[in-house]
Amino acid sequence: GDLHRYDHGRQLLRRAGLNLAECTSGKFKGQMKLSKRGDSTLRKYLYLGMLSLVRHHPDFKRWHEQNQKKGMAKQASVFKLIGK
Template sequence: MGIATVAGFFAEVGDLSRYQHPRQLQKLAGLNLKENRSGKHRGKTRITKRGRPQLRALLYKVIRPLVAKNQAFKALHMYDTTRQQNPLRKQQSLIALCCRLLRIMFVLARKEVDFDMNKMMKATPLCSQILPLTA
């Protein structure tokens, strides 16, 4: 990610000390899930899109090259789309990865630590089989 991306993220989000949990940022971006339901009818589950469209677009524009170039995100995308139980479609996987990126950025900014690919991959079961961890 570049400086412009990080600056755009903080311009949309503001001070991260106002948020206690990354789910609040996910809701701010409009990436939280909502099921369309009425009575006995259960419709599709989609993202709400009730948040900031610029933040949602920024995350999506960042995740596309990450999935193409970064080995860790490529492995996560492959895992999401090819898993045995409940495989996601490609677009659903990209949105799920946007949420994961949002959580990663939240933790990196709040705790002021560097990104560790191995730590991220250990948190995802079975993904380490797709991408071998390096020492």
């Protein structure tokens, strides 16, 4: 759809289910994970688009490498970059 419907980029991330939510159950309490309550197709295409940017765009490649040097997992770094 039209991206002008969203006032802020976080609204788009929330629609895709890429916002953080607290997960609690009997085994663990208070861990922050992706909510995954949004549009799975939108989430898939944002993820695939970011993978392409990480491979080919020098700025995104550099940010991804910096995140990994700080100890962040590869997939966590990709989801952080989606937020950018």
